Amino acid sequence: MVFYTRSRKGAAVAVITALAASAIVAAPASASAPRRRPWQDASYTPHPGDWRPYVLAPSSRDVKPASILKADPRQGKIEGRPESVLRGGGGSVRLTGAADRTGSPMLVIDFGKEVAGHVKVRVKGASSSRPGLRACFSESTRYMADEPGDNDGQGKIAPGCDTANIWNGFPGQPYTEDTDSHALPLDGKLPATVRDKQLRGGFRYVTLFLDGPGWVDVDGVSVDFTAASGQKDLDGYQGRFLSSDNLLNKIWYAGAYTVQINTGASDTAKSWPYVKGEGDHADAQVPFADPRKDVIYDGGKRDRIVWQGDLAVQAPVAYLSTNDVPAVENSLSSLAAQQLPDGYMPAESQVGQHNRDELRTYGEYVTWFVNNMHAHWLYTGDRSYLDKWWPALTKATAWLESVRAQDDKGLIAFDKAGSCGHYGYSDCGHETYVNALYVRNLAQMAELAKARGDAQAASTYAARSTSVKNAINDQLWDDKAGAYRLSREIPGAYPQDGNATAVLTGVADAERGERAMAYLRANNWDKYGSLTVSPKTPNASLPPFYAPLPSSFESDARLAGGDASGLDLIRTFWGHQLAEAPGTTFWEHMQPDGTPNLKQFSSLAHGWAAGPTITLTTRVLGVRPVTAGYSTWAVVPFAGDLTWAEGTVPTPRGGLAASWRKDRHGFRLTVRAPRGTGGRLAVPVTGSTRRVTLDGRTVWANGKATAHGVTITGGHVQIDGVGSGSHVLAAND
Incomplete structure (x- = not known):
């Protein structure tokens, strides 16, 4: 992959109607509410309920x-x-x-x-x-x-x-x-x-x-x-997010809209390469996709095909906003149907010759196939869909394991498989990033096997996960640097992706995770966010740039660890994109100077950049599925410098609504959960917190639990076994 830079045009243009490049037309307010314009008014103040x-x-x-x-x-x-x-x-x-x-x-x-x-x-x-x-x-x-x-x-x-x-x-x-x-x-x-x-x-x-x-x-x-043609109510989102921060709100909705722009009829793909003189068109059928349903393309403008890695972000965004499950399923199924006899899973829709030439290029993306199928199970609880594709999942995991078996030290490298293609740089070595993804895959397969009643397979997958995790820590952790190396072959680089995924996948323990995040903050952070590698990296083959996929990993990892700088990263990196045209969707990549990576060819509505829509819901609002289809859930908010947040998450049983408020008197969390579900509620506590109540009943006071199922973890008092219906968990100072 080649990257280019270009400075902003110096010549002025004749503007007939004055309009800033980043300004947009706001969606119409409801009939009962006054018209508000958060996208035009930089001083706009969000109001609860006004999403x-x-x-x-x-x-x-x-x-x-x-x-x-x-x-x-x-x-x-x-x-x-x-x-x-x-x-x-x-x-x-x-x-x-x-x-x-x-x-x-x-x-x-x-x-x-x-x-x-x-x-x-x-x-x-x-x-x-x-x-x-x-x-x-x-x-x-x-x-x-x-x-x-x-x-x-x-x-x-x-x-x-x-x-x-x-x-x-x-x-x-x-x-x-x-x-x-x-x-x-x-x-x-x-x-x-x-x-x-x-x-x-x-x-x-x-x-x-x-x-x-x-x-x-x-x-x-x-x-x-014509985008999102299967969505009957384009602006009536089933999932929502709102907070006291106007910029974070805009970032959430821009991410959701980016994925909507990427969603389209399955016969509107682009078949590369065009022959000489052939004009722009998007009218190819995605192989194995249901022609009656939409798919989710990587970008609206281009490449306009379905990719495994992009769906890792796009699918959860769809689950949490429009709830367009049919488009997700059509996309996942079309890719799964392309599996090769040895279990290898192509990274992208095999639409045109350009894609067919890349049939075995991207070994990394096999890990995303496993991840995406697990995410679908977790968000939807669709057992029939899982059973349909379970053989493909086991074959894909077996292929990854066969690659790992070629290394006498127990780590994956794709050089012998000829599949060294990578989202951002070419490295055929034994990477922290890919192996951390595989650790998560094996844990995911263990969970899925257990759900299907196969305890022996679950045990085997879990044991392998532990083995790969230990190998990463033994071979790729650099204690002197306080970070994970890019690979055994390139030990002097400490990339964003490897360190962030090591934290998110549980490869890093608490101490290593804290040190890895500190390394990135001290070395990779620059004007517009966190770079893929430090500019000081002594390797010419690793030029630093801004990549939204690992940046979303890093912001997520920071918030998961209670680090408020995760919000700073979201505001900086994604906020910069909203300050530039088109000002409403997120970019494929970004150069260190803050410009799109491929100049005029760049995709500026690329769904894999929509990660904050997930993070703001699952970390800030705090709503996450714990078991399949939200049969059990967790609501563990992160407030940072915010004073309130609220939202709704679609589930197979109906919307799960949550809201929280923070003031000088304490913290109040309100949840309304669908019938037939239950889970965990948590509120942050400080040294001045006197007691925590659930629906008015004291469950924690003077530093001690006073009810069954109450614990304190990571600065939160949490209570398990909360049932469906409406509940209020309050920490009182």
Whole structure:
């Protein structure tokens, strides 16, 4: 994988309607509530119960634009009011073309947020010599090719576009032909609404331009929003989160919306590579997916295929927000059906030749298949789905074990298997990261085997998990550095992923976990978050960058250990992305200078970056499933510098609602759990806490438990065996 950087454009653009690049159009408030605008108002104060204004998903599939970003006549003309296209009716704007598209006028329309679907243009009339009307798309202003030399020459060929083609105009390669703009046919009777025949899966800006002389009158533009086509109520989330922190709230909903943008019909994948001259399109069928149901692609714009590693984040986000279980299942099943006879599980949908060339590239992603199937069981409790894919799970785990068996020291390395591909760097060695993932896989398989009644298999998996865990600590922990090495082969690097996963998977004990997190804070943290490796790492093959997957691991690990800096990391890394266009979805990767890693080719709505949506629900609100389908659950909040949080988590038995408040009198947790469930409640206590009550009954006082099932752990008083219904656990100072 190659990474590029690019500085922000210096040239100013002519803005017709003033709109900051990060501002978006808020979802409409409910009829009974006043209209609030948390996305536009930096000083907005969140209010309990007022979660709808944060929702970015449209209420209608006919999405109108927010403003005109730019109207540049260049060598042509623009007559009339460009703003007339925003809502339709009440006038029109005339675009008059030049001799060719190089000098065509550019009308740049801003939808105010990332959207996906088919552009619709209301054409009022056109000259008898009808020019070609074309649409270009971009997720950001930074990589919108509005100057001839932009994007390696794209600006003079496809003005206003970023690129979604890995072969033409990939950063550093010359852009030689238009493979990104879409033709809007004007061959029918006018006036008429012209609908783009091609899907564009992710964009914020649409640029209309003409291909040749003549004029076109436009009096309306909109988008037929096709993302998440299986979700009937796009903005009526079943899962919610709200807190006293406006930025954290926006991050939660941006993560949920990113995964919605990534969700789409299974016949809208991209089949790489395009042949020379082939235009942008997304119309391939995902192999083995049910064509009647959605899948969750890695990115809306690209690669637009299903990936195991991305689903590790996307699936839990879907469970916790839209509850789009059918799309998750369709995605997981389509990947599982690709399993090879030896048990190896391909990382991605085998859609096109580019994907088929990577059939055995990513050994790491076999671990994510096991993880994803376990997560599905944990969140849904679907025994029939588990039983269906249990043989595939055992074969995949056996393949991983066969790789480990090739090492006389008991660790996995993928060099002999030819599967060294990695989410962020190439290393064929015996890594902390991959082996920690395998430790978790084995523990997950032990749990699943136990649930299926196979005690012997459960014992075998559990024993292997312990063995690999011990091998990691014996071979990869560097006590002098206070951190885990990248691998046996690269001992002088201490990466974010290996150290964060060692903590999350239980490889690290409490002391090592604390030291590993301290190492990352002291060495990897920089202006925009936590880098993959320290900039001081003496290895040229490991350039530092910001990766959302391990960054979400690190923030999660910090909050799990009671470290409030996990909130700082979320605010810094994900907050920076929201301060840049598209300002509503999260990026694939980020360079150390804070720019997207692949310039114009970057995906700026990439679901594997949505991890904080999970962490804010499971760590800050504190709601987590303990056994399958939330039959038992835990609500263990983390407050940090927040004063309140509330939310609802969808479960197979109905919503599990929780809220907590912190003030000078103590901490109060309220939970309403579905019938047939039960679990653990916990509240933080301090030296001034006098007593803890459950539904008014004292369960802990003067440092001692006064009721059965009450313990104090990690600064929390917790009580087990709480049943369904409504409960209040309060710590009183």
